[in-house]
Amino acid sequence: MGWMTMSYIMIVHPAILHVASERSGIGLAPLVTTTALSAAFGSLLVGLSTNTPFGLMPGMGLNAYFSYGVCKALGLSYQKALSCSFVGGAVLLFLCLVGACDRIVNYLLSDHLKKAITAAIGLFQAMIGFQVMGLVVDSPDTLVTMVDLTAWQVNAQVYLAIAGLLLISALLVGARMPGAMLVGVLLMAAFSWLTGLSPAPYALFDAPSFEAVFQVDFSGWWPGSPELPGLATGAVVMLFVCLFDIAGVAHGLQSAAGIPAAEQHSSSIIGAAASATIVGALLGTSPIIVANESSAAIIEGARTGLSAVVMSVLFLFSAVIAPVLCAVPRVATAVPLVIVGAFMMAPCRYICWDDLRVALPAFLTMTVVPFTYSIHGGIIAGMFVDHFLSLVTRPSRKELSSIMVHSPVCTPMESRYDSPYV
Numbered sequence: 001m002g003w004m005t006m007s008y009i010m011i012v013h014p015a016i017l018h019v020a021s022e023r024s025g026i027g028l029a030p031l032v033t034t035t036a037l038s039a040a041f042g043s044l045l046v047g048l049s050t051n052t053p054f055g056l057m058p059g060m061g062l063n064a065y066f067s068y069g070v071c072k073a074l075g076l077s078y079q080k081a082l083s084c085s086f087v088g089g090a091v092l093l094f095l096c097l098v099g100a101c102d103r104i105v106n107y108l109l110s111d112h113l114k115k116a117i118t119a120a121i122g123l124f125q126a127m128i129g130f131q132v133m134g135l136v137v138d139s140p141d142t143l144v145t146m147v148d149l150t151a152w153q154v155n156a157q158v159y160l161a162i163a164g165l166l167l168i169s170a171l172l173v174g175a176r177m178p179g180a181m182l183v184g185v186l187l188m189a190a191f192s193w194l195t196g197l198s199p200a201p202y203a204l205f206d207a208p209s210f211e212a213v214f215q216v217d218f219s220g221w222w223p224g225s226p227e228l229p230g231l232a233t234g235a236v237v238m239l240f241v242c243l244f245d246i247a248g249v250a251h252g253l254q255s256a257a258g259i260p261a262a263e264q265h266s267s268s269i270i271g272a273a274a275s276a277t278i279v280g281a282l283l284g285t286s287p288i289i290v291a292n293e294s295s296a297a298i299i300e301g302a303r304t305g306l307s308a309v310v311m312s313v314l315f316l317f318s319a320v321i322a323p324v325l326c327a328v329p330r331v332a333t334a335v336p337l338v339i340v341g342a343f344m345m346a347p348c349r350y351i352c353w354d355d356l357r358v359a360l361p362a363f364l365t366m367t368v369v370p371f372t373y374s375i376h377g378g379i380i381a382g383m384f385v386d387h388f389l390s391l392v393t394r395p396s397r398k399e400l401s402s403i404m405v406h407s408p409v410c411t412p413m414e415s416r417y418d419s420p421y422v
Contacts, residue, residue, distance in 0.1 A: 042276030047308025089277030115347035122344025129337030212284030
């Protein structure tokens with residue numbers, strides 16, 4: 001069950017990475033292989049080392065930052081962006097080994113800013129999804145605008161994406177189907193193949209391609225390099241986004257699995273994800289995180305690492321069906337970006353929007369990220385205003401902890417895990 005809800009990553013993630021890798025001549029098939037291998041390694045490692053039923057996979061949002069934020073905005077190559085991922089993972093593993101992760105999570109960012117960062121990344125990848133769908137286009141007057149939907153023949157793929165969005169939404173909300181995003185994407189792809197909108201796969205199975213393995217390039221890390229500031233920025237953002245994401249998801253999933261707080265292995269799980277990120281960079285992919293979708297396995301009764309080991313085996317099998325996955329049109333892979341972006345907005349309900357001390361830095365983080373195409377820009381803006389306001393108002397730690405709003409109807413745990421997809 002866990003693999004079914006995570007398997008859409010095998011289609012969506014390579015399509016996002018290909019935006020960065022195509023300049024280096026690396027096609028989709030090697031990226032399918034590296035996605036499968038990295039998810040298989042991470043899931044196996046966390047299952048064996050922590051005995052928890054969690055799947056690990058390349059992080060949504062982080063992969064968008066890798067391709068659009070690091071490679072496109074900062075102008076780094078795919079190979080050098082991999083070095084950012086490697087360095088970020090190595091530093092995260094070091095922090096985990098010295099026991100500093102909990103301190104950083106608890107003291108560097110306020111709770112409302114952590115939640116705002118999650119929502120900001122959701123908006124960022126939704127914006128990318130709308131662009132890939134062709135629904136949002138450039139405008140000389142308003143920067144961006146909606147495409148002309150009356151041009152039926154020109155915008156056939158836009159209508160396919162809209163239909164896919166409605167279909168997956170119906171499967172998620174109405175049928176509550178495990179693997180709804182994978183089913184929806186494959187149905188969109190099949191329709192595209194049958195109607196000639198995109199070429200059909202040339203085969204069902206093929207030997208894995210390892211062209212993306214060991215592509216990481218550390219040549220820009222020497223002192224005085226003109227690329228060093230961009231590399232350092234990319235590594236730091238990946239480090240902190242990974243840390244806060246993994247820590248939050250690991251705590252929530254362990255609580256959902258009924259593991260008492262005293263017996264939770266958050267530090268070990270962060271260490272496993274950091275190790276998988278290092279290996280993933282060598283394999284050719286962006287950072288690895290704990291998948292929210294693992295909650296589907298927990299809901300079905302998974303409580304041990306055996307579930308993670310099974311996910312690992314299934315991901316390995318996915319590497320041999322690259323011809324099918326590579327033939328999926330990019331417009332079909334854009335729809336999950338929008339839907340996952342909606343999932344990532346859930347923490348907003350626990351931000352006290354009536355308190356400007358909380359609302360202003362949270363709002364700036366959530367708006368600067370998508371409007372500037374810069375995750376690190378939004379995080380820096382939010383942190384700067386948050387610390388500035390803390391100096392101006394000087395609230396006590398007790399006051400800061402009391403400003404979080406919890407709905408009397410839905411607790412944080414219920415809101416996050418009442419669906420196997422969130």
